[in-house]
Amino acid sequence: MPNRSGSPGSGAGGRGRSGGIKRTGPGGNCICPKCGYKERHIQGSPCKKKKCPECGAIMIREETV
Numbered sequence: 913m914p915n916r917s918g919s920p921g922s923g924a925g926g927r928g929r930s931g932g933i934k935r936t937g938p939g940g941n942c943i944c945p946k947c948g949y950k951e952r953h954i955q956g957s958p959c960k961k962k963k964c965p966e967c968g969a970i971m972i973r974e975e976t977v
């Protein structure tokens with residue numbers, strides 16, 4: 913029975929993989945939480961930076977469930 917002494921990595925192998933990338937595909941909408949105004953989401957310009965033309969509230973991304 914060949915027994916190799918001195919093998920590296922005995923026991924603790926701390927490798928945490930955090931793969932939590934949420935992909936929001938194209939075709940979403942920005943929606944106003946106040947009045948419900950909907951607008952097509954433009955890629956590159958987040959809804960948070962937009963203001964509702966109707967009431968001036970900050971728009972949010974419509975969540976597709």
Ligand SMILES: [Zn+2]
Binds near residue numbers: 944945949969
């Ligand atoms: Zn609004």
